[in-house]
Amino acid sequence: MPISPNQGSSGGGTLVTITGTNLSGTTAVHFGTRSATSVTNVSPTQVTAVSPSGNGVVGVTVxxxxxTSNPVSFFYVGAPFKQSLSPTSxxxxxxxxxxxxxTGLSTATSVSFGAxxxxxxxxxxxxxxxxxxxGAAGSVGVSVTTAGGTNNGLSYTYVAVPTVTTVAPAEGPTSGGTAVTITGTGLAGTTQVxxxxxxxxxxxxxxxxxxxxTPPGTAGAVDVVVSNDAGSATAADGFTYVAGPGI
Structure with missing residues (x-):
């Protein structure tokens, strides 16, 4: 007498299909000592039932x-526990x-990043x-669904690839030390300039x-690159190092 699926959440609520023979007139389905919360006699060879809550391995009988039939094993699975995710963006x-x-991730069937x-x-x-x-820029919740249920509590941050519009001032001494302002989009998550x-x-x-x-550099125009977790943007020849006067 096969049962499908043969595992489900310890909280109950799993719809299982039981196949066999002479199932007409089914009056009860038990998961161990507990009755199924809903039983439907589909045909003489098939019955569906919703598992009650439970733990461990139990015998399902019709x-x-x-x-009463011989028991078929059903495995209760606890809800997953998520500890960490990497990378987080x-x-x-x-x-x-x-x-x-x-823990409890071996039966994972789905991971949701927001919707x-x-x-x-x-x-x-x-x-x-x-x-x-x-996904759209910003943080979303991450949830994992297993045979034991769904668990969430972690988050993942979507980061837009940066763009660079201007670098001002656009020139400074080769000795470095020039304070510049870089404008563009997606710069909040900047990890390197x-x-x-x-x-x-x-x-x-x-x-x-x-x-x-600016760090020290060699006289001439150089690229300015802004990077984040999503990628990088380059202002080609965005800053010019100017050599100091000599006498």
Whole structure:
């Protein structure tokens, strides 16, 4: 007498289909000693029932006017527990592989990033991976659905790829030390600013503005690159190093 699915949440509520013979007139379905919360006699060979709450492995039996069937095993699965995810942010275009750790993850069937769901890859009972779908800039909740239920409590931040509009002032001495303001979009999550590949100290002012101090450089025009977790933007020849006068 097969039963499908043969596992479900310890909180109950799993709709199972039981197939066999002589099932007409089914009067009860038991999960261990507990009665199913709903029983429907579909045909002489099929019955559906909704599992009650429970724990561990129990025998499922069907009772008809002719007697009670042999038990078939049903496995109760606890709700998943999520401990962490990494990385915690990525591009609005999606595509980042996110690793989620916790317990009870071996039966994971879905991971939701806000309203968007993806199918995860189960690594072990304590780890799954999921490829983040595309999403709008900002933070969303992450929830994992397993045979034991759904759990949330973690968040993932979508970051837009930055753009750079202006660098002002656009020139300064080769000795460095020039305070510049970089304007553009998607700058709130800036992780690095470079001038000709050389990192510069910076401060995020807003999503449209970052201030930075130029490092020393070689005379001439250089690229200014602003990076965040989603990518980078380049202001080609955005700043010009000017050599000091000589006598």
């Amino acid at each position: 009772t008809t006017p002719g007697g 990525g591009s609005t275009a999606g595509g980042a592989t996110v690793t989620i750790t916790g 968007n769901s993806v199918t995860p890859t189960v690594v072990s009972d304590s780890q799954i991976t999921a490829v983040a779908p595309a 470079t001038f000709d590949g050389n990192p510069a100290p910076f401060t995020v002012i807003s999503d449209t503005s970052v201030s930075a101090v």
